[in-house]
Amino acid sequence: MQVIRSIAELRAWRRSAGRVAFVPTMGNLHAGHLALVAEARQRADTVVVSIFVNRLQFGQGEDFDAYPRTFDADCAKLEAGGVDVLFFPDERELYPRIKQDFNVEPPHIQNELCGAFRPGHFRGVATVVSKLFNIVQPDLACFGKKDYQQLHVIRAMVDDLNMPIDIVPVDTGRADDGLALSSRNGYLSADERAEAPRLYRNLAAIRDALLAGDSNYAALEKTACDDLAAHGWRVDYVEIRQADSLEIAHVGEPRLVVLAAARLGKTRLIDNIEVTR
Amino acid sequence: MQVIRSIAELRAWRRSAGRVAFVPTMGNLHAGHLALVAEARQRADTVVVSIFVNRLQFGQGEDFDAYPRTFDADCAKLEAGGVDVLFFPDERELYPRIKQDFNVEPPHIQNELCGAFRPGHFRGVATVVSKLFNIVQPDLACFGKKDYQQLHVIRAMVDDLNMPIDIVPVDTGRADDGLALSSRNGYLSADERAEAPRLYRNLAAIRDALLAGDSNYAALEKTACDDLAAHGWRVDYVEIRQADSLEIAHVGEPRLVVLAAARLGKTRLIDNIEVTR
Structure with missing residues (x-):
């Protein structure tokens, strides 16, 4: 090289x-x-x-x-x-x-x-x-x-x-527990690293709900935000958007992406999951 | 082709x-x-x-x-x-x-x-x-x-x-009377076309003054603006600038450009001359 x-x-x-x-x-x-x-x-x-x-x-x-x-x-x-x-x-x-x-x-x-x-x-x-x-x-x-x-x-x-x-x-590379690979994972303490996969779990929960037919985007977003906040995260956003344009998603949109950014201690983590219905 | x-x-x-x-x-x-x-x-x-x-x-x-x-x-x-x-x-x-x-x-x-x-x-x-x-x-x-x-x-x-x-x-192409070639020259009436070379003549006068050692940029610019205005032009600007950067020129600057834009009737004409001392 x-x-x-x-x-x-x-x-x-x-x-x-x-x-x-x-x-x-x-x-x-x-x-x-x-x-x-x-x-x-x-x-x-x-x-x-x-x-x-x-x-x-x-x-x-x-x-x-x-x-x-x-x-x-x-x-x-x-x-x-x-x-x-x-x-x-x-x-x-x-x-x-x-x-x-x-x-x-x-x-x-x-x-x-x-x-x-x-x-x-x-x-x-x-x-x-x-x-x-x-x-x-x-x-x-x-x-x-x-x-x-x-x-x-x-x-x-x-x-x-x-x-x-x-x-x-x-596609995003992930650790076995689901945490998206990121250079910033290196900033996490051992306790924070154990907590970090919660971000992905919340996105996966929204994906599952969407695939099961739930279309109350705002409620799904709020549930995830509340769960993260209850476990010490400061949430920047959890949002369901159109996958292709990243514009606001309307009910019935077939190709979605769920995106999130949240801070654990001093570390800002981001992740997302595409959902095609 | x-x-x-x-x-x-x-x-x-x-x-x-x-x-x-x-x-x-x-x-x-x-x-x-x-x-x-x-x-x-x-x-x-x-x-x-x-x-x-x-x-x-x-x-x-x-x-x-x-x-x-x-x-x-x-x-x-x-x-x-x-x-x-x-x-x-x-x-x-x-x-x-x-x-x-x-x-x-x-x-x-x-x-x-x-x-x-x-x-x-x-x-x-x-x-x-x-x-x-x-x-x-x-x-x-x-x-x-x-x-x-x-x-x-x-x-x-x-x-x-x-x-x-x-x-x-x-380099800029020019008519025999000095007018810079431009598609917008086609907008000029016969009277305006006869008047139009005044823009170049004013730039050339500034060039000659600069080459003769005149360094009062503001006065040179004003003389040109006044001459154009006195002959029915609406002047957008006549400015002496540094040729390479187009920044404001200081006294003693070796490479200058004199730029102008002015309107004759409905037609906006621009022109410029580089001056190296």
Whole structure:
């Protein structure tokens, strides 16, 4: 595996790479990321992974500085996963003037769900992913369903700005007890880790109720919020939405997604389940 | 010359095109556009021109509906200029949902100079040029210096979003009396056409004064504004700026540009001159 740190070098290499699949990450790789790599590996001649902790998508008071950086361990995992090129730029390579002047501005969905609690987050995601796409020029890119709203924003951006890239969604990796794999799970204490699967259990309970014909979305959401709050969580949201558009779901909608974000101690966890009726 | 109207067809053709130069236009082509085409022709295996009158960059009350559409004459000129492909999409091809959801948002310069009088204009330009770049995937693109602020915005965007495209500036084409070639010159009455070169003459007078060592930018700007106003123009601005950044110019700045926009009757004309001391 080649490690490339400059944009110029990556572009020079890119010209002879054939069909390229791309997996953008912030590092601290777990089995969820490696599932993205495996999917990419199956679909292209060449797999490029990037590791870049993107300051632009972290808000004031969020965990940019604390975000785990585990470069050596990440390299070993990517090497084992058959990755061809790791693009690992420093901040000056991607933000040479410190400030990013041009931004890719998503529509109103950027201010809903997680966006309501993380102002500017999805603008930062859309902008850095645009930059990485322009640098790597992949034929396809893999994104996890774990970050469902992010996946939605990226797919909509690619469509709306006519980017010549196929976006491939990959299922969420989970621990045996259902907890979605996430770098932020590393922040949890032992007690919090034991409590954490409650988020998924509540989403699964809503899924089961929906599949059984319950259409009182508001009541289902409230039951989950109450259960989480009763066990010490601070809930940002639990919402049932249309799976394709992430718009508010109406009764009878066939393809739904249940999304949640909640805080356990200092750790903010997110998860979601798709429900097709 | 092939005329291609769909994105899918253009992308399929693009794969075997070699080094591609791109000239985006709104049609109604004059010698200024053909100079862009000639420059493109010199620099690449293949030349793609687009004609698309982009609603997104016209404001309320501007001339979107009146903007001249002269497709057959344009085709003949492009054919004679050795263009390989004309991309001529209709509005549904570029804006299938009518509304553009994701926008490329330029920094504060979008609200200065012409941007102060055309709110949203440069966002519309940056967004449609991004879309066209993503569709055509050119190696280089030619833009006229006539639209100096637009050229600045596009160059800064390409740099800041890491687009893999060389931007080639091309000198402004002029009539014998100095008037910059523009589709909007066609709106002028015979009397207005005779008056129109005064804009260039004022810019040239400022250039000559700057080269002679005059550094009282405000006085030079005011003299030009007053002369234009005295001859029936409504002046939007005459400004001396730094050529590279378009920021406010300080005394002693070596590379300047003098930019102006003013209205003669219903027609808004713009022009500029670079000055290197």
